[in-house]
Amino acid sequence: MTIHYPGDAELLRAEIAAAAARMIAEDGADYGTAKRKAARLILGNQRIGGNILPDNAQIEDEVREYQALFFGEEHAQHLLHLRRLAVELMEKLAEFKPWLTGAVLKGTATEHSDIHLQLFADNGKDVAVFLLNAGINYEVTESPHFRHPDRAVETLSFMWKKEAVHLTLYDLGDLRGAGRKNPERADINTVRGLLENENT
Numbered sequence: 001m002t003i004h005y006p007g008d009a010e011l012l013r014a015e016i017a018a019a020a021a022r023m024i025a026e027d028g029a030d031y032g033t034a035k036r037k038a039a040r041l042i043l044g045n046q047r048i049g050g051n052i053l054p055d056n057a058q059i060e061d062e063v064r065e066y067q068a069l070f071f072g073e074e075h076a077q078h079l080l081h082l083r084r085l086a087v088e089l090m091e092k093l094a095e096f097k098p099w100l101t102g103a104v105l106k107g108t109a110t111e112h113s114d115i116h117l118q119l120f121a122d123n124g125k126d127v128a129v130f131l132l133n134a135g136i137n138y139e140v141t142e143s144p145h146f147r148h149p150d151r152a153v154e155t156l157s158f159m160w161k162k163e164a165v166h167l168t169l170y171d172l173g174d175l176r177g178a179g180r181k182n183p184e185r186a187d188i189n190t191v192r193g194l195l196e197n198e199n200t
Contacts, residue, residue: 009052015042017054021062025070028112031056063108079109080198083191085163086115090188093130093167096121097175099185106183114164118146118185124154124169131156143168146184 019038023029029037035053043052054062067075082104090098102116103109119127131138142152143166156167186194 012042012052013054013058016052017058017062018066020054020059021066024059024063024108025066025110028110031059035059060106060108067108067110075110076198078111079104079107080195082109082113082115082163083195083198085161086117087188087191087195089115089117089160089165090191092134093117093119093127094188096127096130097172097187099187100191101185105186105191114166115160116166116168118168118170120170120172120175122172127156127167127169131158136160138167145170145174147174 016035016038019041020029020031020034023034023037024031039053083100086100086104090100096119099118099120100116101118103113104115121127128138136158138156138158141155141157143155145151145153154169156169158165
């Protein structure tokens with residue numbers, strides 16, 4: 001297959017983004033997996049350059065369009081539910097400076113999406129003790145650091161009110177790098193603002 005730039009490349013990116021968005025919205029696929037599967041679906045097994053693949057921002061836009069078209073009010077209500085739960089958790093975990101991230105913040109959450117919070121503490125064990133004292137059993141995994149992808153940080157995962165929650169633990173010093181105007185994360189006041197806008 002010969003790709004003539006730039007028109008063909010742009011059309012392919014759009015087609016791959018739309019197919020990936022459908023997989024994310026319908027099946028809960030992660031962005032990387034959906035992108036690869038969509039590319040194989042459309043282009044077969046041929047090797048393609050990275051410049052043909054859509055970036056996550058383009059796929060996010062397609063996810064929003066797909067959800068608005070096919071899920072409408074159902075998606076809006078589920079997103080509202082997840083954001084309310086996120087605020088409840090952030091209130092309970094206020095001493096650990098919680099920030100909301102991921103699809104629940106961006107508005108692209110599906111029925112498969114989990115709540116992701118970043119916490120900042122002098123000692124991550126304090127979060128573990130807090131959860132145990134609250135009667136919450138959790139599993140421990142590792143996630144890449146948001147500023148240093150080559151570094152791993154602990155993530156505590158559990159079910160809360162029938163929704164999956166992941167708390168990624170950072171040092172207090174990392175809070176300076178979170179950035180209050182970063183669209184990738186939001187503090188509790190910002191999330192409350194989102195809820196107020198949804199209720200007006």
